[in-house]
Amino acid sequence: MTDLSIALLDLLRKYQDDPQLDALREGVRLLAQALMELEVSQQVGAGRYERSPQRKTQRNGYRDREWDTRVGTIPLRIPKLREGSYFPSLLEPRRRAEKALLSVVQEAYVEGVSTQKVDELVKALGMEGISRSQVSRLCQELDDHLTRFRERELTGEYPYVWLDAKAVKVRQDGRVVNMAAVVAIGVRETGEREVLGYAIGQAESYEFWSEFLRHLVHRGLKGVQLVISDAHEGLKRAIAEILAGASWQRCRVHFMRNLLAQVPKQAQAMVAALVRTIFVQPDAALAREQLEKVAESLRRRFPQAAERLLEAAEDVLTYMAFPPEHWRQIYSTNPLERLNREIGRRTDVVGIFPNPEAALRLIGAVLQEQHEEWMASRRYFSQESMAKLYAARQRTTGGESEGMPQLPDIAA
Numbered sequence: 001m002t003d004l005s006i007a008l009l010d011l012l013r014k015y016q017d018d019p020q021l022d023a024l025r026e027g028v029r030l031l032a033q034a035l036m037e038l039e040v041s042q043q044v045g046a047g048r049y050e051r052s053p054q055r056k057t058q059r060n061g062y063r064d065r066e067w068d069t070r071v072g073t074i075p076l077r078i079p080k081l082r083e084g085s086y087f088p089s090l091l092e093p094r095r096r097a098e099k100a101l102l103s104v105v106q107e108a109y110v111e112g113v114s115t116q117k118v119d120e121l122v123k124a125l126g127m128e129g130i131s132r133s134q135v136s137r138l139c140q141e142l143d144d145h146l147t148r149f150r151e152r153e154l155t156g157e158y159p160y161v162w163l164d165a166k167a168v169k170v171r172q173d174g175r176v177v178n179m180a181a182v183v184a185i186g187v188r189e190t191g192e193r194e195v196l197g198y199a200i201g202q203a204e205s206y207e208f209w210s211e212f213l214r215h216l217v218h219r220g221l222k223g224v225q226l227v228i229s230d231a232h233e234g235l236k237r238a239i240a241e242i243l244a245g246a247s248w249q250r251c252r253v254h255f256m257r258n259l260l261a262q263v264p265k266q267a268q269a270m271v272a273a274l275v276r277t278i279f280v281q282p283d284a285a286l287a288r289e290q291l292e293k294v295a296e297s298l299r300r301r302f303p304q305a306a307e308r309l310l311e312a313a314e315d316v317l318t319y320m321a322f323p324p325e326h327w328r329q330i331y332s333t334n335p336l337e338r339l340n341r342e343i344g345r346r347t348d349v350v351g352i353f354p355n356p357e358a359a360l361r362l363i364g365a366v367l368q369e370q371h372e373e374w375m376a377s378r379r380y381f382s383q384e385s386m387a388k389l390y391a392a393r394q395r396t397t398g399g400e401s402e403g404m405p406q407l408p409d410i411a412a
Helices: 002-017 023-044 089-110 115-124 132-139 142-150 206-219 233-242 252-260 265-279 284-299 303-311 324-330 334-350 356-376 383-397
Strands: 059-069 072-081 160-172 175-187 193-201 226-229 247-250
Touching (some): 023 089, 160 193, 160 356, 175 334, 193 206, 193 356, 206 233, 247 252, 252 265, 284 303, 324 383, 334 356
Parallel strands (some): 226 247
Antiparallel strands (some): 059 072
């Protein structure tokens, strides 16, 4: 205690000479150091340089460690022992504080806050800045949690599945490359919407899509009746092979962009209005009839657009074979596009990811957040409309197909 008193008196003199000195933080450091010396002496069974029959081991120097407190970051010298280990009891609460700090950094990372802003946030909490490597190391603790989410078993049937990809910039082998982040969402037979899976790969190729879809099937994806996506050739081929038996709906929004690219800019509004008359028809037969009329009217001035429209007739009207209550959501990838925009809002702040794992971590965290919101919200499609979907399937197959889910009695 005499040593502590001398140290405190010395601190007081320094503070009187230099009012800018952070005496409170230095005082906490001195007190913490003194407490550790007392505690380790009790564990050793003797004080420093003391001969005692109760001595159990010897001191073995110190290890440096920073202690984040409300008065700032305090450097500590923790005594080490030759045999056994010593951890200061006063640092036990720090473990909880570290978890709190970890959650703040992770939340900031998931929200798309830049590393520089994370650094400023940590300083605002009264602690020293945090480096990029520290942010990455802290966020890696998310991986176990996100892996369980990404690898979870898919139970039940998912009659509707949306697929799409988004480009992200990743640093790899010393250069920046564009990689494809692919996402799948689906609707269960009971009407709830879910995030089914996600992955990141070198390119949006047939091989990559095949591997992704096989993994979904391996996890339990089944009962798919309609897949909605753009017309990427590799994706179309993978859907036909891996999800055999499912219909394919070409995203109507993507199709319109491709179609209007065949038309001069000054005529695009007129052509778009004409093509939209196809999609306001009440059923598939009338829509196909109207499509042929529109193609005929376009043929003279815009033959390429007319040909493109006729070629895509079956693919863009597939959704009309399903309950009309679902048409607005299943004729395009818009439900997934909105989710991709949210992912983009977060990834754009990061800019270039240090590695593919970092990109996958952030995208996964965003998707899990959205998945949990969907689980807590109302059904995407009503039970009544889902019952119509399965009733139509039963009529088409000539009876109840094996594995068809039994929906709750809606009348009840």
